[in-house]
Amino acid sequence: MHYTYLASAALLGAVANAADHLVTVGPDLKFHPDAITAAKGDTVSFKIGTDHSVQSGEFNAPCVQSGFSSGDPFTGSGFDSKLFQVTINDTTPIYGFCGEEGHCQGGMVFTINAPSSGNTVSAYSSAAAKTSDTKAPSSPVGGQFVSASSSGSSSSSGSSSGSSSASSSSAGSSSSGSSSPTSASVSSTGSSSASAAASSSASTGAAAVGAQGQQGFATAAVMMLAGLMSYFL
Numbered sequence: 001m002h003y004t005y006l007a008s009a010a011l012l013g014a015v016a017n018a019a020d021h022l023v024t025v026g027p028d029l030k031f032h033p034d035a036i037t038a039a040k041g042d043t044v045s046f047k048i049g050t051d052h053s054v055q056s057g058e059f060n061a062p063c064v065q066s067g068f069s070s071g072d073p074f075t076g077s078g079f080d081s082k083l084f085q086v087t088i089n090d091t092t093p094i095y096g097f098c099g100e101e102g103h104c105q106g107g108m109v110f111t112i113n114a115p116s117s118g119n120t121v122s123a124y125s126s127a128a129a130k131t132s133d134t135k136a137p138s139s140p141v142g143g144q145f146v147s148a149s150s151s152g153s154s155s156s157s158g159s160s161s162g163s164s165s166a167s168s169s170s171a172g173s174s175s176s177g178s179s180s181p182t183s184a185s186v187s188s189t190g191s192s193s194a195s196a197a198a199s200s201s202a203s204t205g206a207a208a209v210g211a212q213g214q215q216g217f218a219t220a221a222v223m224m225l226a227g228l229m230s231y232f233l
Contacts, residue, residue, distance in 0.1 A: 026052045031110035038088045045083040056096040062128035063104035068142030086143040099136030
């Protein structure tokens with residue numbers, strides 16, 4: 001049981017430390033930032049502007065989608081209220097671009113975990129400029145649209161070649177004070193009270209997940225573990 005606790009604590013620690021990196025797509029022909037460094041388990045959320053989209057592919061095949069895709073370019077007014085979010089499964093370099101015709105060739109590209117020399121974001125942009133066609137699907141692939149208000153704490157890393165940089169938002173952390181779950185405590189009346197307290201902690205944690213997104217999930221999971229520990233110890 002001791003080893004199970006250690007494994008659970010390590011897993012919850014990894015979840016709690018996962019970051020969400022916010023990338024603004026447009027309104028010019030740039031991703032802000034255009035070079036992101038993300039760890040395994042992190043998410044990258046794209047705030048897509050009008051007539052833009054998010055596609056990923058290979059360095060040796062610029063402007064051709066073969067990974068995740070947000071689908072057709074967004075045609076609404078201003079920025080969408082939803083974010084296109086992808087999870088980083090490993091630190092293999094990812095090369096991406098806007099799927100609107102001509103935007104990739106015009107330098108609207110980005111990288112995730114690209115090296116600082118060799119196959120950099122600048123090298124990918126130069127290769128994209130030499131292509132004559134953009135290939136992207138019309139439907140989303142390999143990611144999901146989430147509400148901008150429910151995304152976790154966002155942080156931008158890397159550099160951007162555009163005139164403005166993405167700002168960090170913390171929708172999850174801003175509401176954590178009012179809806180943080182209550183940890184379970186063990187009373188002197190025995191195991192029944194401990195079980196009830198643990199159940200209450202689990203229910204409160206579940207509510208926090210829906211309200212706070214990733215940040216809420218991490219917090220609720222830690223508190224749920226605390227409730228279970230109090231029962232067994």
